[in-house]
Amino acid sequence: MNNIKIGVLALQGAIREHTQHIEALGATGVAVKWPRDLSEVAGLIIPGGESTTIGKLMVEYGFTEAIRDFNAAGKPIYGTCAGMILLAKKITEGNQPLLSLMNIEARRNAFGRQRESFEADLDIKDIGLFKAIFIRAPWIETVGESVETMAEFGNIKVMARQGSLLASAFHPELTGDLRVHKYFLDMIKEA
Numbered sequence: 001m002n003n004i005k006i007g008v009l010a011l012q013g014a015i016r017e018h019t020q021h022i023e024a025l026g027a028t029g030v031a032v033k034w035p036r037d038l039s040e041v042a043g044l045i046i047p048g049g050e051s052t053t054i055g056k057l058m059v060e061y062g063f064t065e066a067i068r069d070f071n072a073a074g075k076p077i078y079g080t081c082a083g084m085i086l087l088a089k090k091i092t093e094g095n096q097p098l099l100s101l102m103n104i105e106a107r108r109n110a111f112g113r114q115r116e117s118f119e120a121d122l123d124i125k126d127i128g129l130f131k132a133i134f135i136r137a138p139w140i141e142t143v144g145e146s147v148e149t150m151a152e153f154g155n156i157k158v159m160a161r162q163g164s165l166l167a168s169a170f171h172p173e174l175t176g177d178l179r180v181h182k183y184f185l186d187m188i189k190e191a
C-alpha cells in the first residue's frame with residue numbers, strides 16, 4: 001500500500017494540499033508536470049483552480065489525449081472543483097477545453113456572488129458526514145447514465161462517481177479530513 005503513487009496534475013491550482021493528504025494516507029504523491037509523468041502513477045487528481053487556465057495548459061502540454069488514455073487504461077481520476085469541470089462531458093455555458101470523460105454537465109460558478117465560498121455539512125454516500133468547503137464552486141446540473149450521485153447540498157448535486165471517475169464540487173484537501181482521499185485511494189486499490 002505504501003508504494004501506491006498518486007499523481008496531482010501540477011499545471012495550476014491547489015497541488016500541495018492534495019499531496020499532503022495523499023502522504024498522510026501512507027501513499028506517495030507525485031506532481032504531474034508532463035504527460036510522461038502519468039506512466040509512474042496509479043491514479044490522478046485534477047485539482048481546483050481556474051478551469052479555463054488548466055484546460056488551456058492541458059491542451060498546450062499535450063495532456064488531453066494522455067489523460068484520456070490514462071482513463072481508457074482503467075486508472076482512476078478524481079477532479080475537485082475546476083477538476084470536476086474538466087472531467088465533465090459538457091458545461092452549461094461557454095466554450096473551453098474539457099476532457100469530457102464523465103457523463104455529467106457542470107455549471108461553473110453556480111452558487112453566485114452571495115455564496116462565493118462557504119462551508120456545508122454533507123452526507124456523502126459510503127463516507128458519511130463531511131464538512132465541505134466550496135470556493136467559487138460549480139455544481140452538477142445533470143447526471144447521465146451510469147453516474148451515481150454521492151452527495152447533495154439541498155437538492156443540488158455536488159459529488160458523483162462513474163466507475164473509475166470521481167468528481168466533487170468542493171475541496172476536501174482544504175480540511176484535515178482524509179476520508180474523501182481515502183475513498184479515492186481505495187478506488188485505486190480496487191482498479
Ligand code: GLN
Binds near residue numbers: 050051052080
Ligand atoms: N470557478 C472556478 C472555475 O470555474 C473553479 C473554482 C475552484 O476550483 N475553486 O474554474
